[in-house]
Amino acid sequence: MRHIISILLENESGALSRVAGLFSARAYNIESLAVAPTDDPTLSRMTLVTSGTEEIIEQINKQLNKLIDVVKLVDLTEGTHIERELMLIKIHATSESMAEIERLAEIFHGRIIDKTDTTCTLEVTGNGEKLDAFVESLSSMTICEVVRSGILGISRGEHVLD
Amino acid sequence: MELTGAEIIIECLKAESVEYVFGYPGGAVLHIYDAFYKQDDVKHILVRHEQGATHAADGYARSTGKPGVVLVTSGPGATNAVTGIATAYMDSIPMIIITGQVPKHLIGNDAFQEVDSVGITRPIVKHNFLVGDVKDLARIFKQAFYVATTGRPGPVVIDIPKDITANKTEFLYPEEIRMRSYNPTVKGHPGQIKRAVDVILAAERPMIYTGGGVILGNGSEQLRKFTRKLGYPITQTLMGLGAFPATDKLSLGMLGMHGTYEANMGMHNCDVLIAIGARFDDRVTGQLEKFCPEATIIHVDIDPASISKNVRVDIPIVGQVAQVLDDFLVELQKTEKTPKASALDAWWKQIDEWRSQDCLKYDRDSDIIKPQFVIEQMYAVTEGKAFVTSDVGQHQMFAAQYYGFDEPRRWINSGGLGTMGFGMPAAMGVQLAHPNDLVTCITGEASIQMCIQELATCRQYNLPLKIINLNNRYMGMVRQWQEFFYEKRYAMSYMEALPDFVKLAESYGHVGIKVEKPADVRPALEEAIAQKDRLVFLDFITDQEENVYPMVPAGGGLNEMILV
Numbered sequence: 001m002r003h004i005i006s007i008l009l010e011n012e013s014g015a016l017s018r019v020a021g022l023f024s025a026r027a028y029n030i031e032s033l034a035v036a037p038t039d040d041p042t043l044s045r046m047t048l049v050t051s052g053t054e055e056i057i058e059q060i061n062k063q064l065n066k067l068i069d070v071v072k073l074v075d076l077t078e079g080t081h082i083e084r085e086l087m088l089i090k091i092h093a094t095s096e097s098m099a100e101i102e103r104l105a106e107i108f109h110g111r112i113i114d115k116t117d118t119t120c121t122l123e124v125t126g127n128g129e130k131l132d133a134f135v136e137s138l139s140s141m142t143i144c145e146v147v148r149s150g151i152l153g154i155s156r157g158e159h160v161l162d
Numbered sequence: 163m164e165l166t167g168a169e170i171i172i173e174c175l176k177a178e179s180v181e182y183v184f185g186y187p188g189g190a191v192l193h194i195y196d197a198f199y200k201q202d203d204v205k206h207i208l209v210r211h212e213q214g215a216t217h218a219a220d221g222y223a224r225s226t227g228k229p230g231v232v233l234v235t236s237g238p239g240a241t242n243a244v245t246g247i248a249t250a251y252m253d254s255i256p257m258i259i260i261t262g263q264v265p266k267h268l269i270g271n272d273a274f275q276e277v278d279s280v281g282i283t284r285p286i287v288k289h290n291f292l293v294g295d296v297k298d299l300a301r302i303f304k305q306a307f308y309v310a311t312t313g314r315p316g317p318v319v320i321d322i323p324k325d326i327t328a329n330k331t332e333f334l335y336p337e338e339i340r341m342r343s344y345n346p347t348v349k350g351h352p353g354q355i356k357r358a359v360d361v362i363l364a365a366e367r368p369m370i371y372t373g374g375g376v377i378l379g380n381g382s383e384q385l386r387k388f389t390r391k392l393g394y395p396i397t398q399t400l401m402g403l404g405a406f407p408a409t410d411k412l413s414l415g416m417l418g419m420h421g422t423y424e425a426n427m428g429m430h431n432c433d434v435l436i437a438i439g440a441r442f443d444d445r446v447t448g449q450l451e452k453f454c455p456e457a458t459i460i461h462v463d464i465d466p467a468s469i470s471k472n473v474r475v476d477i478p479i480v481g482q483v484a485q486v487l488d489d490f491l492v493e494l495q496k497t498e499k500t501p502k503a504s505a506l507d508a509w510w511k512q513i514d515e516w517r518s519q520d521c522l523k524y525d526r527d528s529d530i531i532k533p534q535f536v537i538e539q540m541y542a543v544t545e546g547k548a549f550v551t552s553d554v555g556q557h558q559m560f561a562a563q564y565y566g567f568d569e570p571r572r573w574i575n576s577g578g579l580g581t582m583g584f585g586m587p588a589a590m591g592v593q594l595a596h597p598n599d600l601v602t603c604i605t606g607e608a609s610i611q612m613c614i615q616e617l618a619t620c621r622q623y624n625l626p627l628k629i630i631n632l633n634n635r636y637m638g639m640v641r642q643w644q645e646f647f648y649e650k651r652y653a654m655s656y657m658e659a660l661p662d663f664v665k666l667a668e669s670y671g672h673v674g675i676k677v678e679k680p681a682d683v684r685p686a687l688e689e690a691i692a693q694k695d696r697l698v699f700l701d702f703i704t705d706q707e708e709n710v711y712p713m714v715p716a717g718g719g720l721n722e723m724i725l726v
Contacts, residue, residue, distance in 0.1 A: 009343070010343060013292070014280060014284075014290075014292070017281070017284065018284060021284050021285055025285045055470070055474075058470065059467065059471060062466050062467035063467050065466070065467075066465070066466075066467050068288070068289040068309060068341070068343060068344050069343060070343055071342055071343040
């Protein structure tokens with residue numbers, strides 16, 4: 001099953017490679033990983049999407065907790081949560097295709113953030129499925145580049161990881 | 163007053179009451195060696211290879227419970243230490259490894275003797291640090307010692323760029339340390355402890371299974387009280403031997419791949435398994451699907467990640483072994499319930515029947531020296547009181563099976579990583595920690611050659627080890643597997659071109675004795691021990707094709723042993 005693990009870790013050099021190294025050393029999956037400092041600059045917040053059996057997920061949680069740099073973690077999929085991903089996508093665009101691009105952008109609540117004579121760049125946010133669907137909707141066009149942030153997650157309601 | 167980084171390192175080691183540092187100098191650590199030169203409080207032991215330094219510090223740590231300290235230079239100094247760091251990591255041994263690093267401005271430049279030590283050691287340490295500022299040095303040392311010695315212990319690497327050892331700052335060693343991301347659990351959950359004690363007392367076919375965690379957690383005394391109070395059978399892993407006395411009738415010996423018949427059958431048939439400070443290693447469990455099929459499993463461990471990792475546990479208890487056992491004892495005192503006497507009688511009858519199989523029998527009348535015979539004679543001559551280190555292979559298993567350890571921290575071997583070359587350098591650390599005790603190293607002609615250079619270190623520091631070389635001219639365990647599973651195709655397991663070990667020992671300034679007849683075994687051992695101040699290398703020419711029995715073959719359950 002797919003799990004989203006949200007981790008608070010010390011914002012120190014090497015902390016990220018400890019987490020990444022743990023996953024490769026123990027042959028766990030990483031589907032996506034996003035990390036950046038929080039409002040407290042000594043802490044980073046990481047959102048990690050992984051999958052595995054219940055036993056493997058339990059081990060992943062325990063092994064992550066064992067890392068000295070990990071302050072706290074929560075498996076967001078255990079409760080209700082919100083997940084978002086940001087995608088930047090550059091497509092080949094001519095004056096004829098622009099109307100269609102604008103129409104699709106509107107449907108997917110995307111925004112055009114750059115435009116040249118031959119290209120158009122859009123930003124779209126949503127969960128992974130929505131972004132997949134947006135890419136799919138552009139299948140008749142030429143996609144030059146796709147950049148995705150990986151999933152970010154936060155729990156609903158008053159739950160806070162601190 | 164301001165001190166240099168190098169001087170601060172010495173002060174930190176003093177503050178942590180470090181007696182010995184095992185190391186080897188080189189460019190990146192010259193400032194530190196200069197600081198060593200100017201003081202006498204912390205003694206430096208010069209090894210002949212960095213691997214030897216790590217194993218010596220490891221032996222020191224295992225035999226004392228105090229952290230072992232290593233100092234090596236950057237690049238090859240650090241990479242040579244890697245095997246020893248991994249060895250300590252796999253067996254949860256508290257160690258501090260100080261590695262020199264190229265100056266900060268050269269890091270990442272492919273500088274001379276530069277290697278990413280923090281990156282290389284990351285998967286084999288409990289934690290590691292790259293020091294970025296001389297002002298952080300004292301705090302990092304305090305944290306390193308704290309992390310290495312608390313919770314589930316382990317090695318910690320401190321990588322120090324050369325310029326930092328020359329930079330100056332005020333020295334202030336922190337009195338206390340608090341880390342928001344590291345708070346090991348001490349006490350077990352009271353509700354779980356009550357539940358466990360109820361299950362323990364309701365057992366009809368109980369089995370206590372303990373591991374190295376009891377020794378690391380200094381829980382031996384509590385384990386004895388607990389086991390004797392219940393009168394339950396106990397089996398110990400390779401790493402746990404000595405926590406409970408081998409000579410006690412409740413002890414069934416070691417379990418696992420080369421465990422005794424009674425221990426493995428007891429495990430397979432028990433209805434309640436009480437696992438304490440053990441981690442259900444694959445060499446212990448055999449085929450997981452066949453492991454303890456009828457048992458309710460209680461597992462006490464300091465490391466939550468060890469619980470339900472390989473085997474699903476019914477009652478997990480996270481806490482320090484000694485503390486949890488104390489709580490068990492209090493609970494046993496409080497409750498009116500008692501062990502089930504008649505069921506236990508029947509269980510012990512069954513166990514005694516398994517015992518009568520005498521699974522460790524061997525040909526005692528052989529006119530070739532049997533390796534088991536050497537260990538038995540050694541046990542007799544040393545009255546079971548020696549410190550025994552070992553290398554890895556058949557001799558290690560024979561030592562574990564035939565030398566009955568009655569005390570913890572006497573049996574020192576590389577169980578998790580299985581590092582050949584561990585035995586002699588580890589014995590050096592043990593001997594330095596216990597200068598007046600008899601320290602022996604049981605080894606084989608293959609393993610001993612992996613760190614043979616340390617014979618020079620033994621000479622330099624007058625370490626009077628007794629080296630018991632069980633010389634069968636084969637990598638015995640490799641040959642045994644080839645005999646059983648590869649139709650005796652002995653690929654590369656024969657030891658050609660062996661040195662004359664007697665002359666080799668003599669050339670290093672030691673005493674060498676070659677023993678070829680069973681009748682000479684005991685006198686040779688006695689003579690070696692009588693030479694109190696000398697290292698004696700005993701080269702026993704043993705049966706070439708003796709095997710270690712019992713054996714649980716790969717894929718087998720613990721009840722599926724090959725017996726002699």
